[in-house]
Amino acid sequence: MASWCIGIDLGGTFIKFALFGREMSAQASWQCPTPADRGADGVIEAMVSGGQRLLSEAGVSAGEVAGVGIGSPGPLDLDAGVVIGMPNIPGFDNVPLRDRVGEGLGLPAVLENDANAAALGEYLAGGGRGVRNMVLLTLGTGIGSGIIVDGKLLHGAHGIGAEAGHLIVEPGGEPCGCGQRGCLERYASATYLAQYARRRIEQDGQASVLAKTLRARGDLDARDVQTAAGDGDALAGEVWDRAVRYLAIACVGLCRLLDPDRIVLGGGMAKAGEALMAPLQAHFQAEHWTLTEPKTALTLAELGNDAGVIGAAGAAWETFGGHGRADGPGMPAARAE
Amino acid sequence: MASWCIGIDLGGTFIKFALFGREMSAQASWQCPTPADRGADGVIEAMVSGGQRLLSEAGVSAGEVAGVGIGSPGPLDLDAGVVIGMPNIPGFDNVPLRDRVGEGLGLPAVLENDANAAALGEYLAGGGRGVRNMVLLTLGTGIGSGIIVDGKLLHGAHGIGAEAGHLIVEPGGEPCGCGQRGCLERYASATYLAQYARRRIEQDGQASVLAKTLRARGDLDARDVQTAAGDGDALAGEVWDRAVRYLAIACVGLCRLLDPDRIVLGGGMAKAGEALMAPLQAHFQAEHWTLTEPKTALTLAELGNDAGVIGAAGAAWETFGGHGRADGPGMPAARAE
Numbered sequence: 001m002a003s004w005c006i007g008i009d010l011g012g013t014f015i016k017f018a019l020f021g022r023e024m025s026a027q028a029s030w031q032c033p034t035p036a037d038r039g040a041d042g043v044i045e046a047m048v049s050g051g052q053r054l055l056s057e058a059g060v061s062a063g064e065v066a067g068v069g070i071g072s073p074g075p076l077d078l079d080a081g082v083v084i085g086m087p088n089i090p091g092f093d094n095v096p097l098r099d100r101v102g103e104g105l106g107l108p109a110v111l112e113n114d115a116n117a118a119a120l121g122e123y124l125a126g127g128g129r130g131v132r133n134m135v136l137l138t139l140g141t142g143i144g145s146g147i148i149v150d151g152k153l154l155h156g157a158h159g160i161g162a163e164a165g166h167l168i169v170e171p172g173g174e175p176c177g178c179g180q181r182g183c184l185e186r187y188a189s190a191t192y193l194a195q196y197a198r199r200r201i202e203q204d205g206q207a208s209v210l211a212k213t214l215r216a217r218g219d220l221d222a223r224d225v226q227t228a229a230g231d232g233d234a235l236a237g238e239v240w241d242r243a244v245r246y247l248a249i250a251c252v253g254l255c256r257l258l259d260p261d262r263i264v265l266g267g268g269m270a271k272a273g274e275a276l277m278a279p280l281q282a283h284f285q286a287e288h289w290t291l292t293e294p295k296t297a298l299t300l301a302e303l304g305n306d307a308g309v310i311g312a313a314g315a316a317w318e319t320f321g322g323h324g325r326a327d328g329p330g331m332p333a334a335r336a337e
Numbered sequence: 338m339a340s341w342c343i344g345i346d347l348g349g350t351f352i353k354f355a356l357f358g359r360e361m362s363a364q365a366s367w368q369c370p371t372p373a374d375r376g377a378d379g380v381i382e383a384m385v386s387g388g389q390r391l392l393s394e395a396g397v398s399a400g401e402v403a404g405v406g407i408g409s410p411g412p413l414d415l416d417a418g419v420v421i422g423m424p425n426i427p428g429f430d431n432v433p434l435r436d437r438v439g440e441g442l443g444l445p446a447v448l449e450n451d452a453n454a455a456a457l458g459e460y461l462a463g464g465g466r467g468v469r470n471m472v473l474l475t476l477g478t479g480i481g482s483g484i485i486v487d488g489k490l491l492h493g494a495h496g497i498g499a500e501a502g503h504l505i506v507e508p509g510g511e512p513c514g515c516g517q518r519g520c521l522e523r524y525a526s527a528t529y530l531a532q533y534a535r536r537r538i539e540q541d542g543q544a545s546v547l548a549k550t551l552r553a554r555g556d557l558d559a560r561d562v563q564t565a566a567g568d569g570d571a572l573a574g575e576v577w578d579r580a581v582r583y584l585a586i587a588c589v590g591l592c593r594l595l596d597p598d599r600i601v602l603g604g605g606m607a608k609a610g611e612a613l614m615a616p617l618q619a620h621f622q623a624e625h626w627t628l629t630e631p632k633t634a635l636t637l638a639e640l641g642n643d644a645g646v647i648g649a650a651g652a653a654w655e656t657f658g659g660h661g662r663a664d665g666p667g668m669p670a671a672r673a674e
Contacts, residue, residue, distance in 0.1 A: 075628075133494040147594065149486055156596020157470040158632045163593045166626060168586050170508060179627025180589065249505050252517065256500040257484065257594060259493020289503060290516030291412075295495045 002066035002321055006051055007313030008101070009071045009117065012036065012088035015046060016306070017054045019065075020313040022321070024125045028058040029309070039091035040083075048104030067108040069316030070101055071117030071308045078159045081111045110319040114308050116153050116162060119146020120318075121311030122264050126302035131261035135254050136301065137164055137247075139269035143185040147258060153315075165189070167253055169246045187246040190222035190269050197225050197239045208235035226272045241279060248283030255288070255296045266301030273300065339403035339658055343388055344650030345438070346408045346454065349373065349425035352384060353643070354391045356402075357650040359658070361462045365395040366646070376428035377420075385441030404445040406653030407438055408454030408645045415496045418448045447656040451645050453490050453499060456483020457655075458648030459601050463639035468598035472591050473638065474501055476584075476606035480522040483648075484595060490652075502526070504590055506583045524583040527559035527606050534562050534576045545572035563609045578616060585620030592625070592633045603638030610637065 004027065009016040011034060018029035032050055035042045051068060055061070075084040081098025102109030112120070119128075119136035128134035132151045138144040143165030147154040154162055165185035166178050173182025174192075186192050197220060201211045209228050213220045228236035251263050270276060281298055288294045303310060341364065346353040348371060355366035369387055372379045388405060392398070412421040418435025439446030449457070456465075456473035465471035469488045475481040480502030484491040491499055502522035503515050510519025511529075523529050534557060538548045546565050550557050565573035588600050607613060618635055625631045640647060 131494065149491060150489070152487070154486060154595070157468065157598040158596055158629075160629060160632070161592075161594060161596030166593045167590050168624065169505075171506060171583070171586055176626075180624060246508070249508050253504050253590065254594070255498075256503045257498060257591070258491070259495055259498030261494040287505065287517060289513075292495075292497060295497070 002064055004060055004065045005313045005316035005321065006054060006065060006068040006105070006107070007071070007117075007309040007311070007316065008047055008051060008068060009114065009308035009312055010034065010043070010047065010073070010089075010097075011114070011308070012073070015043075015050060016309040017050050018306075018309045018313060019054055019058050019060060020310070020317070022317065024310065024314065024317075026310070027060070028054055029306075030054060030057075034089065036089045040089075040095045040097075041091075043089060043092075044095075044097065044100050044104065047101050051101070051105045062106050065107055067110065067316040067320035068102060068105055069117070069312035069314065069319070070098060070109060070111050071114045071312040071315075072097060072111060074113045076111060076113050076159065078111060078113070078155065081109070083111075108320050110315050112153075112312060112315045113159075115144035116146040116155070117309075117311035117315060118144070118266065118303075118307035119148060119162075119264075119311065120153055120314045121303055121307035121309070122266065122301055123148045123311075124314045125310050126307060127264035127266075127299050128262055133258065133260040134262050134264060135164065135258060135260050136264045136266060136307075137250075138267035138301075139189060139247075139265060140267035141189065141191050143189045144267070148260075149258065164250060164254065167250050169249050169253075184246060184250045188243040188250070190267075193222045193225060193239065193243045193269075194220055196242070197236065200235055200239060205235040209233045210236050222269055223272075226269075226275055230275055240275075244276065244279045245283045245287075248280055248287050251280070251284050251296075251298065252287045252289075255294070260296050262297045262299055264299055264301050266304075266307065270300055339401055341397055341402045342650045342653035342658065343391065343402060343405040343442070343444070344408070344454075344646040344648070344653065345384055345388060345405060346451065346645035346649050347371065347380070347384065347410070347426075347434075348451070348645070349410065352380075352387060353646040354387045355643075355646045355650060356391055356395050356397060357647070357654070359654065361647065361651065361654075363647070364397070365391055366643075367391060367394070371426065373426045377426075377432045377434075378428075380426060380429075381432075381434065381437050381441065384438050388438070388442045399443050402444055404447065404653040404657030405439060405442055406454070406649035406651065406656070407435060407446060407448050408451045408649035408652075409434060409448060411450045413448060413450050413496065415448060415450070415492065418446070420448075445657050447652050449490070449649060449652045450496075452481035453483040453492070454646075454648035454652060455481070455603065455640075455644035456485060456499075456601075456648065457490055457651045458640055458644035458646070459603065459638050460485045460648075461651045462647050463644060464601035464603075464636050465599055470595065470597040471599050471601060472501065472595060472597050473601045473603060473644075474584075474587075475604035475638075476526060476602060477604040478526065478528050480526045481604070485597075486595065501587060501591065504587050506586050506590075521583060521587045525580040525587070527604075530559045530562060530576065530580045530606075531557055533579070534573065537572055537576060542572040546570045547573050559606055560609075563606075563612055567612055577612075581613065581616045582620045582624075585617055585624050588617070588621050588633075588635065589624045589626075592631070597633050599634045599636050601636055601638050603641075603644065607637055 145164035170182035507519035
């Protein structure tokens with residue numbers, strides 16, 4: 001019986017590879033830069049040779065591997081295993097990524113979108129361990145999400161669900177790149193939080209320490225806002241609090257529809273830790289209905305950038321060999337090439 | 338092998354009973370007034386004797402019945418089969434409704450909340466036939482909802498999910514009875530739509546035909562608003578359109594998170610038919626992202642007030658005997674006692 005599954009997480013900057021046993025403890029892992037300049041063929045070649053290298057360094061033969069799971073940016077056609085397009089890596093127009101990587105490795109393969117793979121990773125081995133219903137919100141450049149309902153990833157009817165970043169939290173609000181107005185992402189992602197801070201500084205925020213940062217560096221980011229807010233800067237505090245309140249409103253919506261055990265917060269902004277969680281919890285309590293106390297716990301993600309590769313392998317276990325749940329992530333440090 | 342399941346839909350005004358075969362075609366049905374003045378004991382007695390009458394009139398013995406499904410207002414503890422409380426029927430404080438009705442009928446029983454039962458009914462035999470992912474929105478005094486994900490009712494981790502009426506669609510908006518602000522129910526239910534119309538008339542709407550209705554009858558309802566809007570009354574049109582837009586925003590949120598095949602609209606306001614669906618479709622298109630064309634269809638419910646009793650029986654089939662899906666509702670007209 002096969003003892004291993006391979007996870008491959010295709011990102012705009014790195015491709016991560018890891019080999020997992022049934023208990024989701026990684027036997028081996030490594031990563032290489034994504035050869036984005038070599039087009040789809042070059043990227044797929046790197047994925048196949050990287051998978052082979054993973055096996056050979058771990059001393060595992062393909063016959064011992066149940067399958068390979070691939071996490072990829074999208075949009076994807078999950079049923080067909082096809083990448084429809086990829087904003088950050090040119091050349092991926094309707095590419096059958098699943099079958100090409102699977103055939104290259106001589107293994108059955110399954111494709112999952114990167115946000116869902118990260119949610120599955122946190123569910124199996126991170127912030128969602130021990131529960132059956134979970135949402136992962138990844139707060140970064142945008143806001144990604146993945147939803148686990150009764151132990152399964154929610155894909156929806158057309159594979160385009162679990163997009164919590166595009167919940168409308170402000171009707172008629174700021175225009176979003178997706179064509180909607182008032183999306184959560186437009187109010188609570190790192191990108192737009194920093195953009196809003198710059199706008200507020202222009203309006204009436206020259207007294208803020210953020211104005212000084214902006215003048216000195218020509219730019220500022222969400223981390224600057226969080227730091228300045230923590231240091232007591234009024235404008236930064238207002239900007240940070242506004243983003244967190246919208247996030248709390250979206251969390252209330254997730255509870256009303258999905259009633260998860262946990263909402264797990266990951267991504268760059270979640271590195272703020274308590275500076276995020278304390279005001280988030282306060283706003284969540286304030287916006288939450290009073291019919292029952294909040295029953296959904298808000299917690300931090302645990303796997304960082306490894307969530308995707310763990311979840312990719314988890315998808316392979318679910319598809320090709322059943323899956324186990326770990327007591328801990330057990331992810332050895334990735335080695336750069 | 339058992340050939341039948343019983344559905345019982347406990348409402349504030351009527352209790353409905355129906356007997357269904359595996360294909361969800363009703364063999365028999367009837368209803369009686371809910372003896373709300375006789376407390377939990379009286380209501381349970383009516384449910385048991387009503388179930389017995391259903392069987393005897395259909396000439397079916399208890400041995401031919403796989404089980405009974407009960408749809409009930411709540412809040413409920415589904416796992417325990419207990420009614421925690423019931424706003425419209427006094428005396429239901431922590432009453433083990435499932436087991437008392439089941440024991441009275443000598444049949445295994447399952448309890449489901451009324452909104453979920455209605456969604457399951459529409460899924461099995463109404464507006465959700467032929468798909469695997471569906472949301473039912475019931476637009477009435479409040480806004481109820483039920484969610485089907487991949488063929489199963491979504492209950493959430495604590496049995497309090499699928500409350501689309503309490504999605505926050507206007508941050509910091511009107512206070513809702515649930516303790517939140519800006520709930521969908523507060524903007525798009527029949528009750529609040531009429532309340533908002535009265536407020537607008539007081540403000541600057543004396544020229545509206547609705548002001549005349551209000552003076553003549555001392556009150557007005559959502560139907561008056563819809564009719565006046567259809568007749569070209571400006572204020573009524575504005576009030577109707579505002580409610581429909583908030584409904585569309587909630588539908589966009591349902592698509593972003595759940596990506597259903599269909600959102601099915603039921604309840605009193607859905608009797609407006611095209612007067613609801615045409616502007617809802619237009620607002621839905623306008624608020625929907627442009628990354629893909631809307632893939633979720635918005636459709637009218639088909640089963641009316643029978644959805645709950647059909648879904649209750651469907652829950653019994655799912656729990657005690659697998660379930661079939663009908664080609665049509667096949668519901669004979671209920672006979673009043």
